[in-house]
Amino acid sequence: MSRTSNRADGDIVRDFLSVAALLEEPQLAQLYAYLARESEATVQDAMDDLELAQGTAYSYVNRLVDAGVVDVTDDGQPRRYAARPIDLTVTTAAGDREYTITPALIDAVGRRETNADIDTYIDRHGVAGLATALTYAVARERGEVTHRLMAEDLDISPLAAEMILQALHPVVHEHYDIEEGGASLDEVNVGDGDDDTSDA
Known part of the structure; x- marks a missing residue:
């Protein structure tokens, strides 16, 4: 289960599903971690720094925005994006251990590609x-x-x-x-x- 404060069940489920997607796809996790480190960046910044193809970068940024873990911070051109903080506590299937999903953990998962x-x-x-x-x-x-x-x-x-x-x-x-x-x-x-x- 997840632990959040004063949030609707729908928000909790959305958070969990968004984070689950990040943990399943290392490149998505890597992009989220990059945006969390940079505070704010454009898609071009991500393409240059992470060596992502243009189509991939735009697709991933849009997925992160749709998932609610990245916000558009400037609608001007070029658009700027920032990661939303994630702090979600889950319990293992066996129920014997809890762990907290943070940007640091998502960053670590993102590094499994390299x-x-x-x-x-x-x-x-x-x-x-x-x-x-x-x-x-x-x-x-x-x-x-x-x-x-x-x-x-x-x-x-x-x-x-x-x-x-x-x-x-x-x-x-x-x-x-x-x-x-x-x-x-x-x-x-x-x-x-x-x-x-x-x-x-």
């Missing part, structure tokens, strides 16, 4: 698993966890944990404020013995 590690992780663990990994990636960048702790918590190999954490590194830094005092990837990942206290 990042084999993200693509493989989604294939194995689904979008819910990627959402969980993103939470660990933020904590890792803040110096709160290591890849070994993530691996132990999620019952995956330390190598798989390290690979997805590195793949999510740019997403974390584009969407979250990481304090200067927090550990960076380089500080946390200093070979096999990072700062984990266990001997492996």
Whole structure:
């Protein structure tokens, strides 16, 4: 189910369906994430920066507008577009875990087209698993966890944990404020013995 505040059921369903479309199509997710990062952009901007064909760019922008996740901010020529904030909490089918769909998660899904590690992780663990990994990636960048702790918590190999954490590194830094005092990837990942206290 989704969690929103004081919204009609129809709006909640529309939000959910719009977000589901973004999570199913990485290029659509990539365009939404681009518009969220840029605050405002034209279709030409998206074509240039994302290397999209003209027909594809216009089709995707229109789909995002129709879905209600992108607004036209300037009707003049060229039109300018901006992403609407998304913050939707869903529960997994098993009912054992909730995760929040945010622009950062949509950005991560959009990168599966160009990042084999993200693509493989989604294939194995689904979008819910990627959402969980993103939470660990933020904590890792803040110096709160290591890849070994993530691996132990999620019952995956330390190598798989390290690979997805590195793949999510740019997403974390584009969407979250990481304090200067927090550990960076380089500080946390200093070979096999990072700062984990266990001997492996």
